[in-house]
Amino acid sequence: MREETDKLLKELERIVAERQDWLFRFAYMRIGIREDAEDLVQEVLLSVFRRLREKTGIDSVEQYVIRSISNACTDYFRRKPLRVVVLDKAKEVAVSESDRQIHEEYVRINRLLESLPKEQQEIVRLKCYDELTFKQIAELQDIPEATAKSRYRYAIGHLQQMIKKKGDEI
């Protein structure tokens, strides 16, 4: 029993070490608040640990972690709709000096994607920023892989045109 729990703790430690930064980035790029993003990461990691303890059999820990953090972000916006900050005011949100860089990155990406439909925005984030494969995106979004690919192409094409327009204006 003791050996089993030690083994579980070691497994969790490994997952935390490997995935905590990725999970934090995933959450932060959608929420924009460090404390809340870290809370979500903590919840996800503990849920993974509970699954491992129950031995319900996670076929792929990787896939389970991705789905968990995605669902946690969706739930967050359902629970706290008032905390969503309008992008124009995002720069005004009090951010510590160490977090200034990541917050600027959050604003930059969201500015680029704001003209896209929400489904396309999410697919671009998942593909470019979170570095997921089309197969993983399709599983996560419960859509066919081809749909994920086409949505991505449309999104990039739209961004190309937008950047061209802006260049011509300048």
Next chain:
Amino acid sequence: MNEFEDIEQLLKPQCEFKASKTLKQEVMEKAREEIRPQRTIKLWPWLAAACVIGFIVMFLMPPKSAVKDSMEGKPLVAEKVEMTKPAEEPKQVDKTPKTETTSDIVETTKQPKAITASRKTRQKVKEAPAEEPVEMSEETRMELLLASLSDDEPQMEEMDSHETIRQIRMRGERLISMYNSINN
């Protein structure tokens, strides 16, 4: 095609995202807390039950005095029986022979006192040697009788109504018998 890749490059992360150092520690601590075995038998229901039983015992227990009496074994009914016994005594007086001397009369008229007195004193009275009959006139006899009645008055007050009536009746009967004997 190059433009497509440029856009992709533009959308890739430009800086490192680092979770705080405490995050790992917090997760591990919480995981350890979850593993820690919890008490399977909860204590609070048993404590609550014990308190309730305590209160019930406190309210349903008889008072201390009642417990003391029961420990000493003093049945209340037995005491009542003892109280009724002296009332039966006067019946023995009725059995006395009708031919009485003057001393007997004096003794019997004083019996209400003997009822309240203890048995020993009554026995002493009975054992006392009978006085020799002295010849008395009618007047002296009547005086003695009245005196005996007047002596009894304070005691009569003490008796309850039932006994008093009986005593009065007995005395009346004796007076009649005395009167008859004198006439004879």
